[in-house]
Amino acid sequence: MHEPHDHHHDHSHAHNSPDAMLRAAEDTCHRNGTRLTTQRRLVLESLVEGKKPLGAYDLIEAMRQKTGRAPAPIAIYRALDFLKEQGFIHRLETLNAFIACPHHHDESEPVVFLICEECRSVSEATADPLASAIRSVAATQGFVAKRQVMELAGTCRACQSPVGAQP
Ligand SMILES: [Zn+2]
Numbered sequence: 001m002h003e004p005h006d007h008h009h010d011h012s013h014a015h016n017s018p019d020a021m022l023r024a025a026e027d028t029c030h031r032n033g034t035r036l037t038t039q040r041r042l043v044l045e046s047l048v049e050g051k052k053p054l055g056a057y058d059l060i061e062a063m064r065q066k067t068g069r070a071p072a073p074i075a076i077y078r079a080l081d082f083l084k085e086q087g088f089i090h091r092l093e094t095l096n097a098f099i100a101c102p103h104h105h106d107e108s109e110p111v112v113f114l115i116c117e118e119c120r121s122v123s124e125a126t127a128d129p130l131a132s133a134i135r136s137v138a139a140t141q142g143f144v145a146k147r148q149v150m151e152l153a154g155t156c157r158a159c160q161s162p163v164g165a166q167p
């Protein structure tokens with residue numbers, strides 16, 4: 001289903017094979033005294049394997065293909081809430097979709113999502129240079145930021161190359 005060549009994405013430093021990511025998630029749950037139930041695991045697995053942002057209904061379809069049974073939307077939303085709280089996934093507000101996070105960072109850490117409008121691939125980058133700028137913007141307003149997420153829409157490197165470009 002997903003393409004074998006993934007030379008253009010930039011998580012080379014992260015152990016983001018599906019197995020490694022699921023194992024890391026299980027370890028984190030164990031440390032936090034929470035449980036990666038079958039349902040939660042299946043949702044996370046679908047997001048990890050999908051490699052692209054999936055909406056709740058994409059996930060229901062992915063689960064139906066895995067288990068032969070479509071879960072109720074409420075069950076999906078509960079699983080997504082849990083995975084989000086644990087820092088395993090992010091919600092992309094502009095797409096109303098979810099993506100697995102290979103980085104295991106704090107919820108308050110600034111991140112930038114680079115969303116390709118051609119192929120719907122999403123890269124996640126940390127935004128250290130932005131962090132202090134964002135902090136000072138917030139500080140001048142006396143605002144305490146909880147989430148510091150930016151979503152950039154555009155064209156990824158692979159989609160810019162003439163090979164495979166749409167005429
Ligand atoms: Zn992340």
Ligand SMILES: [Zn+2]
Nearest residue numbers: 116119156159
């Ligand atoms: Zn692209």
